[in-house]
Amino acid sequence: MADLNPIESEFATTEEAEAYDAWFRAKVEKAMTSTAPGIPHDQVMAEMQAVIEKHRPR
Template structure:
């Protein structure tokens, strides 16, 4: 039996979809926790993202002009 969920309560149509997503999400989190690579300091991660965003903004501005 498929249990329909209220869109007000859940973003999933059925309980089975919600359970499947929960299993997938928990597996991804556990894989990240188990990853032996060293973590990236917050400031370094944010600097990389800021640089990437600036590059994307510059590309968008260049396309808008030309």
């Protein structure tokens, strides 16, 4: 188990980095092979703008 430099990596060890990489790659693969309908870009942007506005300081 090698320790990683916090300046170069957000993970403490190579094992943590490899586990995250495997998890992330699996999520991407699942998304790319999904047959679920996509969400239109304009809809996603409108929903995210609503979240931003909800949390914006008044």
